[in-house]
Amino acid sequence: QFIKPKHIRILPPPSTMSYHHFLPLLFLLLVSLHHSLSSAKRCHPDDEDALLRIKAHFNNASAFSTWTPQTACCRKWNMVMCTRLPNTKIFRVNFLEISGEEGINGVIPSAVGDLPYLETLIFRSLPNLTGTIPPAIGKLTKLGLLFLNWNDLTGSIPPFLSRLTNLSTLGLNNNRLTGHIPYSLGRLPNLGALWLYENQLTGPIPASLGNLLNGTVLQLYNNQLSGPIPRSLGRVSFGIFDVSGNQLTGDASFLFGEDKQDLNHLNLSRNKLSFNLTNTVMSESELET
Numbered sequence: 001q002f003i004k005p006k007h008i009r010i011l012p013p014p015s016t017m018s019y020h021h022f023l024p025l026l027f028l029l030l031v032s033l034h035h036s037l038s039s040a041k042r043c044h045p046d047d048e049d050a051l052l053r054i055k056a057h058f059n060n061a062s063a064f065s066t067w068t069p070q071t072a073c074c075r076k077w078n079m080v081m082c083t084r085l086p087n088t089k090i091f092r093v094n095f096l097e098i099s100g101e102e103g104i105n106g107v108i109p110s111a112v113g114d115l116p117y118l119e120t121l122i123f124r125s126l127p128n129l130t131g132t133i134p135p136a137i138g139k140l141t142k143l144g145l146l147f148l149n150w151n152d153l154t155g156s157i158p159p160f161l162s163r164l165t166n167l168s169t170l171g172l173n174n175n176r177l178t179g180h181i182p183y184s185l186g187r188l189p190n191l192g193a194l195w196l197y198e199n200q201l202t203g204p205i206p207a208s209l210g211n212l213l214n215g216t217v218l219q220l221y222n223n224q225l226s227g228p229i230p231r232s233l234g235r236v237s238f239g240i241f242d243v244s245g246n247q248l249t250g251d252a253s254f255l256f257g258e259d260k261q262d263l264n265h266l267n268l269s270r271n272k273l274s275f276n277l278t279n280t281v282m283s284e285s286e287l288e289t
Contacts, residue, residue: 043073043082047093050114051080057111061103083117092117094142099124107131108148113139119166122147133158133172140164147171149195157196159184171195173219178202181220186211193217197242201225205243207232215239215262220246229255229273242267251276 051073055064066078074082074091081095094117098104105128112121113136121140123129124147132155133148143164149171156179157172168190177199185194186208193216194209201223210232212218217240228250229243239262241255248271255266256275 042091043075043077044090044092047082047115047117048073050111051077051093051096053111053114054109057109058104058106061101063098063101063103083119085117094118095120097122097124098126101126104129108134108137108153110134110136112136116140117142119143120145123151124148125150127152129153131155133161135160137161138163141166143167144190145169148175150174153177156180157182157185157201161185162187165189167191169193172199174198176200180204181206181209181225183208185209191216195219197221197223199223203227205230205233205248209233210235212236212238218242221267222246228252237262238266239263240265244269244271246271248273250274 048069051067052069055067058064063079066076067073071077073080073093079097080093082091083094084091093115096112096115096118097120099122104126107130108123112118113134116139118140119142121137121143122145129151131153133153135158137146138158138160141164144166146164146167146169150173153172153175155177157177159182161167161170162182162184165188167188170185170191170193173195174197177196179201180203181196181201183206185191186206190213192213194212195217197219198221201220203225204227205220205225207230209218210230214237216236216238218238219240219242221242222245225243225246225248227248229248229252231254234254237260241263242265244267250273252268252273253276255268
């Protein structure tokens with residue numbers, strides 16, 4: 001015979017009214033979760049404003065079709081990436097690349113200088129991008145990589161680029177830049193790649209480039225540079241060193257030696273250089289003269 005325990009209380013099932021009370025709470029929870037996820041990488045209003053001004057500058061070209069105020073720039077906009085600031089929930093634009101897009105005409109807009117957290121800025125392969133390198137870029141002190149190459153930029157290389165002390169890569173190649181290479185570029189403490197080839201640069205190679213890091217890529221070929229190669233460059237163990245197709249003169253023997261262990265490519269051709277390699281022990285590298 002089954003004996004019902006005296007101390008066990010059998011609870012009735014929850015009433016329909018309990019579910020009616022629970023459903024609104026569940027709805028509010030889901031709405032809150034959706035809002036949290038959708039705003040997780042919310043575009044900072046200052047960055048959105050700057051990007052929309054860039055879009056307007058280029059007459060709302062089709063390349064910017066995803067750039068609309070109704071969507072978050074950090075999640076939905078092409079050519080843009082963001083980073084979260086340490087110990088915050090704030091996201092800022094740190095990457096902008098406009099490359100090979102149709103309908104990009106005119107000069108680089110000054111609004112790029114209003115993206116203070118940019119670490120990478122690329123305007124590349126835009127044959128109708130003209131004008132000079134704007135001073136606004138000098139405001140982007142967090143830049144580590146700056147590519148303004150394969151465009152139709154003119155004018156000189158601005159000295160204000162030396163204020164970008166975080167730069168590790170600077171590519172200004174394949175434009176129509178003129179004038180001298182600024183001495184101040186050699187003071188950039190983190191510069192590991194400098195691409196200035198295929199321009200119309202004149203004058204000497206600045207001796208300050210002897211301050212570049214070992215393993216640096218230095219490509220200055222197909223310009224109109226003249227004078228001797230500074231002896232200070234002999235202190236640098238370049239990874240790639242190409243100054244071919246200029247008007248350089250003098251003895252360049254100091255560029256060779258067994259201490260050039262990082263050298264993978266050396267091209268001094270189409271200049272008026274001389275060499276005395278007697279008793280010089282050369283490392284394995286690609287040499288074209």
